[in-house]
Amino acid sequence: MKVGAVSYLNTKPLVYGLxxxxxxxxxxxxxxxxxxxxxxxxxxxxxARGELDVALIPSIExxxxxxxxxxxxxxxxxxGPVFSVKLFSRVPVGKxxxxxxxxGSRTSAALVQILLKERHxxxxxxxxxxxxxxxxxxPADGILVIGDRAMHPPKSQFAEIWDLxxxxxxxxxxxxxxxxxxxxxxxxxTDELAAQLSAARDQGLANLPQIAATEAPRYGLTTEQCLxxxxxxxxxxxxDRELCGLRKFHEHAVRLGLAPAxxxxxxxxxxxxxxxxxx
Ligand SMILES: C=C(O[C@@H]1C=C(C(=O)O)C=C[C@H]1O)C(=O)O
Numbered sequence: 001m002k003v004g005a006v007s008y009l010n011t012k013p014l015v016y017g018l019x020x021x022x023x024x025x026x027x028x029x030x031x032x033x034x035x036x037x038x039x040x041x042x043x044x045x046x047x048a049r050g051e052l053d054v055a056l057i058p059s060i061e062x063x064x065x066x067x068x069x070x071x072x073x074x075x076x077x078x079x080g081p082v083f084s085v086k087l088f089s090r091v092p093v094g095k096x097x098x099x100x101x102x103x104g105s106r107t108s109a110a111l112v113q114i115l116l117k118e119r120h121x122x123x124x125x126x127x128x129x130x131x132x133x134x135x136x137x138x139p140a141d142g143i144l145v146i147g148d149r150a151m152h153p154p155k156s157q158f159a160e161i162w163d164l165x166x167x168x169x170x171x172x173x174x175x176x177x178x179x180x181x182x183x184x185x186x187x188x189x190t191d192e193l194a195a196q197l198s199a200a201r202d203q204g205l206a207n208l209p210q211i212a213a214t215e216a217p218r219y220g221l222t223t224e225q226c227l228x229x230x231x232x233x234x235x236x237x238x239x240d241r242e243l244c245g246l247r248k249f250h251e252h253a254v255r256l257g258l259a260p261a262x263x264x265x266x267x268x269x270x271x272x273x274x275x276x277x278x279x
Pocket of ligand 1: 059082085147
């Protein structure tokens with residue numbers, strides 16, 4: 001089985017338990033799956049093409065295929081400010097006419113459009129924000145940036161900065177889910193993998209101070225900033241409130257034509273396995 005995970009700092013607690021043992025003992029992997037890392041948008045495309053069997057894909061991509069299943073209750077979500085998903089605006093947000101969207105993102109790219117429409121009644125013209133380019137050089141009025149490069153204060157001045165986790169959670173009064181472990185149809189052995197993914201998440205969360213100490217310098221953060229991000233900003237459990245948030249996100253995405261109708265967000269059916277169905 002080939003499993004894809006997000007290459008950002010936010011995913012370290014989810015994969016710590018899968019990678020820590022072999023890197024500390026230098027033993028070759030005893031896992032029966034191969035783990036690869038990539039940007040969220042690329043993981044979604046690779047899962048859709050069948051190059052990956054299971055991947056941590058942007059939540060909006062789950063709605064693209066009614067045969068996908070969410071296989072674990074481990075996720076990347078937030079219940080307030082998320083710190084790493086931001087809209088930087090050169091003008092007051094309600095006056096944004098051009099919006100650059102981080103090419104690594106699918107979910108936040110939809111989320112920012114929903115929030116701008118719902119909060120300010122605007123639908124800006126969209127521009128790409130390539131991965132490799134310095135985002136502050138984008139000519140757009142508003143710039144959506146996610147992941148590691150969104151965590152540092154910008155060098156230029158902006159009229160407004162939105163933390164999208166904060167704006168969503170206050171407006172929707174529900175948590176937000178950015179990414180989930182999803183299997184494409186016909187993949188066998190996902191029950192076992194689901195258990196491993198949940199256990200890996202639990203192991204990661206039990207070792208956050210160590211993860212923060214190791215990772216912080218690689219991301220230009222202090223250990224304390226890194227710990228606060230992983231412990232307080234991010235939320236790694238897909239529970240009932242998160243599923244409600246996901247349903248609300250889906251409703252709004254359908255309304256704006258950003259996702260097809262007809263895919264049901266499943267009810268939580270057990271600790272680690274969630275089956276999907278179509279409506
Ligand atoms: C919180 C984050 O969540 C992410 C945002 C995603 C998106 O916008 O499509 C997808 C996966 C997550 O890595 C982040 O990247 O900072």
